[in-house]
Amino acid sequence: MIKSNTQIDKSLATKKVVFYCREGYEADLAAELDTVSAKLELFGYSQCKLGSTLVEFNCYEALSLHQQENAFHIDELIFARQRLLSVGSLIFDKPTDRVGSVIDFLKQDLNSSLLFGDVIAEHADNESGKQIAKFCKKFVVPLRQAMRKSKLLSAKPNHALPYLHLYFSESNESMVCVSLPNNRHAEPMGITRLKMPADAPSRSTLKLEEAIKTFLLPNEQNTCFQKGMTAVDLGACPGGWTYQLVSRGLRVEAIDNGKMSETLMQTGLVEYHPADGFTYAPQDGHVDWLVCDMIEKPERVAELIASWLVDRKCTSSIFNLKLPMKRRFHVVEKLLAEISEKLEKHQINHKIAAKHLYHDRDEITVIIRSGMHLI
Numbered sequence: 001m002i003k004s005n006t007q008i009d010k011s012l013a014t015k016k017v018v019f020y021c022r023e024g025y026e027a028d029l030a031a032e033l034d035t036v037s038a039k040l041e042l043f044g045y046s047q048c049k050l051g052s053t054l055v056e057f058n059c060y061e062a063l064s065l066h067q068q069e070n071a072f073h074i075d076e077l078i079f080a081r082q083r084l085l086s087v088g089s090l091i092f093d094k095p096t097d098r099v100g101s102v103i104d105f106l107k108q109d110l111n112s113s114l115l116f117g118d119v120i121a122e123h124a125d126n127e128s129g130k131q132i133a134k135f136c137k138k139f140v141v142p143l144r145q146a147m148r149k150s151k152l153l154s155a156k157p158n159h160a161l162p163y164l165h166l167y168f169s170e171s172n173e174s175m176v177c178v179s180l181p182n183n184r185h186a187e188p189m190g191i192t193r194l195k196m197p198a199d200a201p202s203r204s205t206l207k208l209e210e211a212i213k214t215f216l217l218p219n220e221q222n223t224c225f226q227k228g229m230t231a232v233d234l235g236a237c238p239g240g241w242t243y244q245l246v247s248r249g250l251r252v253e254a255i256d257n258g259k260m261s262e263t264l265m266q267t268g269l270v271e272y273h274p275a276d277g278f279t280y281a282p283q284d285g286h287v288d289w290l291v292c293d294m295i296e297k298p299e300r301v302a303e304l305i306a307s308w309l310v311d312r313k314c315t316s317s318i319f320n321l322k323l324p325m326k327r328r329f330h331v332v333e334k335l336l337a338e339i340s341e342k343l344e345k346h347q348i349n350h351k352i353a354a355k356h357l358y359h360d361r362d363e364i365t366v367i368i369r370s371g372m373h374l375i
């Protein structure tokens with residue numbers, strides 16, 4: 001039986017929202033949540049332990065149905081990998097029947113007749129989490145069977161339904177959470193797993209691939225990156241980002257003093273210029289995409305990208321901003337606001353989004369779309 005909205009409201013009327021992030025970025029995510037909650041007038045406080053990969057936001061009042069679904073949208077948070085509603089916790093006194101304890105919890109404590117579309121057993125993405133990864137993988141198999149038998153889980157994975165998340169800090173202790181279809185990262189632990197293409201010249205290629213898949217829906221990916229479009233890649237060598245563009249049929253001006261992959265040059269789609277990325281201008285005055293992976297001060301990169309957009313040298317852009325050592329969220333928030341202000345001043349209708357991607361390290365990836373890429 002699928003619950004009505006009122007029932008969902010009742011069993012998910014929690015005060016606690018839980019988020020995952022990269023290890024070491026807990027305080028940055030907490031600062032971001034505090035800023036976002038103030039804008040939403042959602043009163044509460046964030047709590048985190050450095051290195052835990054986990055941040056909790058505790059609201060003073062239980063979330064309304066609208067807040068359960070929409071508050072702290074995963075697509076609008078920079079440092080969050082996952083966003084979950086926390087509905088309880090479990091300590092397994094009987095390690096021989098953990099599955100039974102979960103079923104009892106769902107039926108009795110949560111008093112839920114929610115039908116879940118999937119169940120995920122997960123752990124911190126850090127050294128201590130690795131110790132229980134194997135356990136999580138094994139545990140979920142009998143749990144799935146038992147949940148199906150109790151009519152708590154759909155017969156096949158169903159993306160349109162809530163998912164149950166069991167977050168194990170130890171094998172005998174778990175937080176019980178629920179994710180909702182339009183406000184979650186669909187993959188376990190909020191991690192986009194990508195296969196390294198065998199012929200790509202560098203692992204950096206995964207950063208641009210993840211960015212395209214994170215920021216754009218499949219139909220948007222096809223419209224925004226089409227055969228015959230043009231791009232400039234600043235800091236292109238050895239060619240991981242250019243590889244992603246060329247694979248989608250774009251013609252690329254690759255700018256760098258380093259060495260570009262021979263295989264990419266042989267595609268006939270790449271024009272190499274050993275020039276300075278800060279002074280280079282596109283050959284025909286304009287390209288569809290400006291991508292930039294130069295390791296430089298974030299202020300300099302932000303200013304450069306804004307000037308390309310304002311001067312109509314590119315329609316849209318994907319670029320990295322290196323993160324400073326301190327006050328990372330506040331620095332990034334300020335830079336993004338400054339770019340947006342400049343574009344607004346020049347009446348450039350645009351959409352901006354930023355994410356600390358799984359394949360990013362001490363940097364975030366930003367997309368700014370305008371013109372025909374605003375679909």
Ligand SMILES: C[S@@+](CC[C@H](N)C(=O)[O-])C[C@H]1O[C@@H](n2cnc3c(N)ncnc32)[C@H](O)[C@@H]1O
Pocket residue numbers: 201202203204205234235236237238239240241242255256257258275276277278293294295296
């Ligand atoms: C992280 S690597 C880029 C990796 C590349 N995106 C890939 O996928 O293979 C940074 C590159 O930026 C280049 N770079 C740094 N400053 C630059 C500048 N001012 N102009 C052009 N290239 C620059 C470096 O030479 C280096 O190759």
